[in-house]
Amino acid sequence: MTDARPTLLTVVIESDGPVDRESETYRRIVAARLRYEKYFAVEVLERPLTTAEVADLCARLDTTYVVFVRESHHVPSAYVPTLVEHLRKRNVYLAEPRIFTGPIPRDVTTVKTDDTAVYGRDADIYGVVFHTRRLVDLLDAAGDVDRTALYIAYRLYWSIAKIAPLSVGYSVASDTKAVSGVCPGPGLSRLVPLIPSASRELRLYLLRYLVLFLRGTRVYKETDVGLDHLRDLIREYDLIRLVEVAAAREPLEAAAIRWLDDPSADRHLYKQLTGRDAYLEFRLGELDDEHVPLYRLRLGEDSVSIGKSYRPVTERAGYEDPGTYDFYSRPIGPGSTILFFDRPGQADDNAEHLYAYFTAKHPEYRNVYFALGRKSRDWERLERRGFNLVPIFTPEFYELFLLSDLVVSSQIYNLQYRGKTLANSRFVYLQHGVQLNDMTDWVVAKHFDVFVATGEIEADYLRSVAPFETLNSGLPRLESLARVPSEARHLLFMPTWRFNLHQVSTESFKQSSYYRAVDAILTDRRLLDFLERTGRHLHVKLHPNVEKRASAFHFSDRVVRTGLSYREAISTAEMVFTDYSSAVIDASFIGTPIAYYQWDAEGFFADQPYESRLDYRSEGLGPVFYGHEELVDHVVTERFTVPDDETERRKARFFEGVDPARINETIVERMLSL
Structure with missing residues (x-):
């Protein structure tokens, strides 16, 4: 006599190749069999999960529920037990943990659930429990959507407006989609079915998915999804009312959504600068010669060009409006507040070296701060050196950011506080290192007044998308770096x-x-x-x-x-x-x-x-x-x-164009002229 197969839940573990049966995720899932073996089964899929694979799996599964877990993701020991205990007591369409893109907090129930948090949640199929037959029904009706959109499509199809997450976490490990976006397969002409929903949560997921799709289109340059579908999607779910949630993190995609919503407004303010502003311009077909060309994309039957233009600040809407504060209105001088920082947990990078140079050469500037995490090993070292330290990302830090006339950093963070962002204030980006890879898609989507390059090769590459912002000075840390002879070779x-x-x-x-x-x-x-x-x-x-x-x-x-x-x-x-x-x-x-x-x-x-x-x-x-x-x-x-x-x-x-003895001086001259 053989034991009956579990009928409650199948856990599908996806891997790009032979599954690592010693990985933490795999071991934690199968360890739950000790107590719950009669409730769940494990299937291993040693190839990428697609919509077609999901359909094939669901067609042959005999369990009421199915959940898809990627081997490289994180699950706590309580993950499967929590799912089983929840499902065995009720009949539901959907059950889900709290999804994270980094470490799972000790107490997941205390995590923020505001618009920004909902928007940042990975809305892929992973970690979420689906009712198997109901998922099959969706695939029969709307099997032409990409796997990355199945979760959203499922909730739209079954009118699931809101889900109370379980008290257990699931981590997708990292937000790699923010870099490469999503790219629906060839022949797919829509992102999701247009089924009405007033759910703010779902609309935020849809906004995030649209942003990731537009990001992927910049990477891959073409898609079979056409402009009409994108405009219908924006209007059906009134995404234009939510687009500000995306603007700080993905400003280029936010501008594209505004253009899709209103094609007659084809010029969008992107970054305020000193004396002139940078605009993004969207066109069907070709751009004219006054634009810096950024992209030529195919969306369905249409060709879309995206470029950048620079225009006098006097053309900015509301430039002379007394109700709008201009963070460029006060020139940089000895009374200015200037904020430097490297990483939150580590200094000893370009901002530290430029801060040391600047405070030594310009003691008349007394409101100069260096931001760092209090738990950093560098805090005491910099304190001994007399650095004017402020704990980074604290209320004190944000108040200084609001007061500052200039931010200088080797890192780019989406700073925003009381209406001030890097889009409407001065920012000098020092970089962490020389860009040996083609990071054009990343560069054009960031806000900066100055972008420090090292040598004409890198500077020429950066000038192709940021001609006025690029400064070929070299990295600050290089000026004080020297070979030190050592007896211990x-x-x-x-x-x-x-x-x-x-x-x-x-x-x-x-x-x-x-x-x-x-x-x-x-x-x-x-x-x-x-x-x-x-x-x-x-x-x-x-x-x-x-x-x-x-x-x-x-x-x-x-x-x-x-x-x-x-x-x-x-x-x-x-x-x-x-x-x-x-x-x-x-x-x-x-x-x-x-x-x-x-x-x-x-x-x-x-x-x-x-x-x-x-x-x-x-x-x-x-x-x-x-x-x-x-x-x-x-x-x-x-x-x-x-x-x-x-x-x-x-x-x-x-290294052409870099004067080893004037790296810091060159940067300081430029930043004080902003």
């Missing part, structure tokens, strides 16, 4: 990270090509013998996302996991090598030899949200190696110590 290895390894188990991580390639370098016998013979060490600076895996690597007396800061490690190294990290640009700038070891060059960028702008073979600032033995030969023969004329020519071109 060492080389430095700085491998970056792989997005597809975030949530895998330790065993799966150790089976990855990333781990095998990195660890093979750390344990190479020829390399170890060379280090021993020459009295050197190999310092390994792990990416922050790899730190939790550090124990998996085989370090030794000669190969050490360094605790030095990036700055200290780079400045004292004889040679620095990486796979793709832009951090090695700092080393090259101060004359330290660099090299690239790209064992997975063929597939690396397929898993990244951006494509490389740099041809490492012809433009890289050091040799490129694809094989382990090649790299080791380069090191143990000490070829890195031999000057190379071609590398010097590339460096001269790469």
Whole structure:
């Protein structure tokens, strides 16, 4: 006699390949069988989940409910038990946890549920329990929508206006859709069925989905979804009344929605600047020569062009309206409040270095602040240096933001407080590092008055979309970076990270090509013998996302996991090598030899949200190696110590226009002129 299959719930675990049965998510789901095995079954789908896959699965499932979980997502131990206990006591169309894009809070019931929080929720199919037969009914009626829209379509179809979330969390791990958007498959001509709903929650989900679709259209440049459907969607759900919720996070898409709602208003104020303002312009067909071309997109049968134009501030609607405060009305001077910051948890980046320079050279400016998290390890260090610190993202911080005449940062955050944003006030963006990848889609969607570049190659790329805002000065930290001779000689290895390894188990991580390639370098016998013979060490600076895996690597007396800061490690190294990290640009700038070891060059960028702008073979600032033995030969023969004329020519071109002695001075001159 065999046990009957569970009839309550099927948990479908999706993976892009063989499922990692040692991953935390998989183990937590199957662990619930100890108590609830008679209530739920587990199905594994080792390929991407599509609408067609959902239809096929539901057609053969015999459980009342189904839930789809992606292997790379996070679930707490209570996830499946909470679902089962909820479902076994009632009959529902839908049940859902509280969805997060980052860590799951200890108490999920205290999380905000305002418009911004609802809008930011991932509204994909994952983590949500569907009634299997009712999902089949939807697919029979509206199976022409993309999987990413099935959750919204299901709620529209069954008129589910509001859901009380369960007291358990589910995390999609990261908001990668914000980078690449969503792209319905070819042949799909609509996003969702146009079934009326007055639910504010659903309308906010629809707004977010429309924004993600428009973001994906910028990335992929074409879609079979036409303008008429998009306009019908906006008008059916009155999304124009909600568009301000999206404007701070996705201003370009918000402008596109306003244009779709009213095509006669084809020019939209995008960023206030000093003396002139930047506008986005939308056209069917071609743009004229006065515009900076940004995009040419195909939507259904129509061709849409998006460009940028710069116009005098006097053309701005309401420019002389006394009821509208102009944050540019007061010139920057010694009485101005100026706010600097790097990351909330970490300083020692470009804002810290520019702050130190500015306060030393311009002591007449007394209202200059540096914002940082109080728990940061850098707080006490900067306090000892006399920095005027303010806890970041606190009420005090926002009051200073409101009073400030200028914000200067190596990071871009969606600051908004009492009507002030980065769209209507002065902001100097210092960057964290040189952009080696093509991040045009990201750059055009951000607000800044000045965008700091390093060298004419990067500056030319940025000027193509921000001709007046780009400043080729170099990064502030480079001015004070210098090679520091050290008796304890060492080389430095700085491998970056792989997005597809975030949530895998330790065993799966150790089976990855990333781990095998990195660890093979750390344990190479020829390399170890060379280090021993020459009295050197190999310092390994792990990416922050790899730190939790550090124990998996085989370090030794000669190969050490360094605790030095990036700055200290780079400045004292004889040679620095990486796979793709832009951090090695700092080393090259101060004359330290660099090299690239790209064992997975063929597939690396397929898993990244951006494509490389740099041809490492012809433009890289050091040799490129694809094989382990090649790299080791380069090191143990000490070829890195031999000057190379071609590398010097590339460096001269790469850093063209940057005066190492005037980096900070150049930026300060520009920012005080805003």
